[in-house]
Amino acid sequence: GNSVTQMEGPVTLSEEAFLTINCTYTATGYPSLFWYVQYPGEGLQLLLKATKADDKGSNKGFEATYRKETTSFHLEKGSVQVSDSAVYFCALLAPNAGGTSYGKLTFGQGTILTVHP
Amino acid sequence: KAGVTQTPRYLIKTRGQQVTLSCSPISGHRSVSWYQQTPGQGLQFLFEYFSETQRNKGNFPGRFSGRQFSNSRSEMNVSTLELGDSALYLCASSFGSTAYGYTFGSGTRLTVV
Numbered sequence: 368g369n370s371v372t373q374m375e376g377p378v379t380l381s382e383e384a385f386l387t388i389n390c391t392y393t394a395t396g397y398p399s400l401f402w403y404v405q406y407p408g409e410g411l412q413l414l415l416k417a418t419k420a421d422d423k424g425s426n427k428g429f430e431a432t433y434r435k436e437t438t439s440f441h442l443e444k445g446s447v448q449v450s451d452s453a454v455y456f457c458a459l460l461a462p463n464a465g466g467t468s469y470g471k472l473t474f475g476q477g478t479i480l481t482v483h484p
Numbered sequence: 485k486a487g488v489t490q491t492p493r494y495l496i497k498t499r500g501q502q503v504t505l506s507c508s509p510i511s512g513h514r515s516v517s518w519y520q521q522t523p524g525q526g527l528q529f530l531f532e533y534f535s536e537t538q539r540n541k542g543n544f545p546g547r548f549s550g551r552q553f554s555n556s557r558s559e560m561n562v563s564t565l566e567l568g569d570s571a572l573y574l575c576a577s578s579f580g581s582t583a584y585g586y587t588f589g590s591g592t593r594l595t596v597v
Contacts, residue, residue, distance in 0.1 A: 470532030
């Protein structure tokens with residue numbers, strides 16, 4: 368079946384440090400890939416997405432590139448801020464045997480990021 | 485533009501009771517999905533509805549059910565509540581194409597005592 372593996376957390380960084388959160392996946396067919404962020408007490412917010420190989424998703428300084436050869440979608444940011452402290456989820460949407468995915472996102476376990484001033 | 489609205493935000497129920505949660509999608513979105521989030525199991529897919537039809541279902545017992553109305557609003561119901569049903573229940577809506585991704589609501593925090 369489909370699965371997503373994220374790097375173990377939590378991750379603690381100082382403000383302006385470089386961030387990488389690793390994400391690898393296993394999927395049938397050709398999945399679309401997403402990064403979501405969850406702030407305390409809130410739902411998930413879509414951070415960025417990529418729907419085909421070599422696509423680079425980017426938003427708010429965050430970037431991730433869809434690497435089909437390594438089945439990876441690592442999240443990066445060049446300079447983190449205290450306001451980036453949150454839980455980050457990598458997710459995929461993969462077609463089922465009928466060629467459709469119908470709303471079933473498969474999530475990684477989440478990575479807690481804490482940024483100190 | 486209004487986002488995905490889930491009501492209520494918090495619920496406390498007793499074991500054995502049943503509960504109904506509501507989700508209003510973004511205007512124009514016809515696909516609504518439901519997820520359960522717990523510290524132990526993470527985010528797990530419950531089901532997805534499109535134009536009042538359930539198109540996909542996760543691996544949850546039959547106590548978990550849902551429906552979608554003609555205006556795309558959706559409800560999920562959990563009968564005979566168990567302590568393990570305590571979780572954050574999230575609803576997400578989409579136009580129905582993966583190109584757009586899914587927009588999530590803030591969730592309903594259900595506590596079963």
